[in-house]
Amino acid sequence: MPASSDLRLGRRTMELLEQLARHTDEPGRLTRLYLSLAHRRAAEATCVMIEEAGLAAQIDALGSVAGRWDGRRPDEPGVIIGSHIDTVVDAGRFDGTLGVVLGIVAVEELRREGFDPSCPIEVLAFGDEENARFPTNLSTSHALAGRYDPAWLDGKDSGGITLREALVSFGGDPGGIDALARRPGSVRGYLEVHIEQGPLLEAQDRALGIVTAINGISRARLAVTGEAGHAGTVPMSMRRDALAAAAEMIAVVERIGARHSETVATVGAARVEPGAVNVIPAEVRWTLDARAPDDAVRDEMVKAILEECEAIARRRGVTLAIEPTMDSPATPMDPHLAALLGNACCSIGEEPLHLASGAGHDAVAMAHLCPAAMLFVRCKGGISHNPAESITVEDADAAARALIESVRMIAG
């Protein structure tokens, strides 16, 4: 193993992240939306970085950057190291980009050492992970899995530009999307390194984590309807207060969401009608978002929440309407590949934490194509989607060394 004392790989990682952070659509803050000018420049810069690491690189029909090291047997199923370089508005510099940069640093180091891979090694920088510009869902990684929805091309951004138009101006090729699909069985494994975007690694004092599964999500819109009345004249015993009922229901969401250590349930929005200081609330519209790494646990959680909410509605004489809006299954990570990542962490002296991912990632799409696994890196305060996003050079160094060990195990 390369000596870790000088943190050479961590410093190199920070240097490349710094270079990519310069490409932004908005001066003064980092915003790099899919198919924007900043995305184009970042993709070109990523291409150059991959080429300087000694690999062939190109920007594909959907704007993803693809670098490739053929290895001894170019026809063997290879390993893909990937993540994304698009960002949310006013982003941090690590979300997504860290995984791409670590892939570059890993191949750079492996080539420097004279490593001779037995199978191809690819580094991929996807462009549409955040859904921040068009109404898509991991479109660039789904394309590799042969699951690109052509309707996405007609989706519009807030300025009325379709994805198809933006793709053409970017220099992409809507006609080349089908050819991006990889043959099933042609990829040995997908590895994605990503900041945790949550506080668990920091709380447990671990630099690295192995993702067990990416949480499934259930969402619903709910409406509680009672009866408006004068806040001064209607006695408490004769009210059908929609907000008091909704408040009880929201407390149920919080209580049942906390029953399991790995489930979360959130009421993120609520609107009260008519919403006046002297009127008993007639209606509350609110949202439910419930996530779990296991679909059966999530179904059970949602069922328990809704049953208790219905009981509250009956007892209080209000009506409860429930409209489910999302039911997205969990994506378990490949146990063998995850174990290999775990062994790689241990081999560099980093005992990893095993944890579920509460956020979605390109690995969700790639898991439809090949075994997929994710390595999480501790981030300060668990903060993400925020310019305050930050990791240490020590943790970046550890992640690089763990990734290099993993690739050595897979392609040695």
Ligand SMILES: [Zn+2]
């Ligand atoms: Zn991300």
